[in-house]
Amino acid sequence: MSLRACVRIARSSSVFCSRIIFARTQLTTRLLQPGNVVCCPGRDDGYLLPPARFISSDALWSRLMKGKFAESESGPTLLPASVPPDSGQQISLLMRHPNQPENAKVLKVAIIGAPNAGKSTLSNQLLGRKVFAVSKKVHTTRTRAMGVLTEDETQIILLDTPGLTTPSKVKRHQLEKSLLIDPWNTIKEADLVVVLVDVSDRWMRGRLDFEVLKCLAQHSDTPAILVLNKVDLIKAKDRLLDITAELTCGTVNGHNPQFLHHSDKTEEPAAPDQDKSLLTKEQLQALSSQRGWPHFKDVFMLSSLNKEDVETLRSYFLVNAKSGDWQYHSEVLTDQSPQEICTNVIREKLLEYLPQEVPYSLTQRVELWHEGENGELDISVRLYAKKETHVSMVIGTAGQMVARMAREVSEDLSHIFLTEVCVKLSVKLKK
């Protein structure tokens, strides 16, 4: 049976594949009886992939083509790697010696911005697979996480950071300290800083967040680019030029293009400080009156949600990567553990479906993580709520809310781990 025929069947119905053998020489698959092992790792004629069972057709397609080229309208494209569902395997993969190509290139990119700017959405689109949690509420991302995009000889390491915030907000909302520390630590190791701005946010688009400005000033020797996100929500596109003018102080890469009319040319933006220790009081004062940053190397306008122009940014990263050793094996997609990914995806659903502060007060504990004989994954997670009313909200009418969230988490995880996943969620009062 040809690969195409196999996938056609998989797309039209759920299919049971006890073993999938992927021949290297020709793209053929065979559906074999359980226990019928034909090819083994290391043999010349092919290699064995982990078993697939009742996984979605898209996930099956990705698994069949893992690390291989798939045909698309724009020509052959490489399907992204996936994450092993077992934490031991994930650790081994992270520690595996990188399969360095001859002319290896690398670029570490830190994506910073205010909460909800779309950092995780953009990272997922660049990677080609969703590995970071996304929601319409702020502070979905709680700690720095890494995504790896390997293409030909180039490795792009994407550092997704929590939205920049202040100590007073962390204290007021009882958020983790990592929200204050991680973005700053991440920038220290980056080759390029991407400042992402939500142009649909009337408050944020007129001036750069003060925390973002502080980050840029403190690391002024690291090149930075400005990326205007959510352009799909802006009807009058020429508005984007005004926003660019404000956020760049009318200067991009040392030039003042005519079309960037900056409202206040007399304003003297703070000069970059090569001393990377803490900014002085005077420098902070100067920054507080600054609306933009005049040292951006480039400006991009895109929509992460619709993938509009995300490819342009991806190409920019690939072109700007410098000669240097890869840090990870090409099969690595993220440094998050499978359990961390699960916790984040559950948080995403809680943030998406529960009102106001409720999701922020819930905690989670993984009670069961079991990989079955055929690779299927059973996960049980207990949620702890501080109020009886919150318990009722999580459960929903006739248990519909908790069932819906569990179903969506299972679906998302099956696309990340490329295996059948069944998540059970329960909730308990814990004052």
Ligand SMILES: Nc1nc2c(ncn2[C@@H]2O[C@H](COP(=O)(O)OP(=O)(O)OP(=O)(O)O)[C@@H](O)[C@H]2O)c(=O)[nH]1
């Ligand atoms: N319309 C539109 N919505 C977007 C776009 N990019 C992201 N979003 C939405 O914006 C919301 C926030 O996106 P996230 O990716 O979670 O934002 P974040 O910056 O990682 O958020 P934090 O974790 O709070 O720092 C989600 O509801 C996304 O679907 C875009 O280009 N267009």
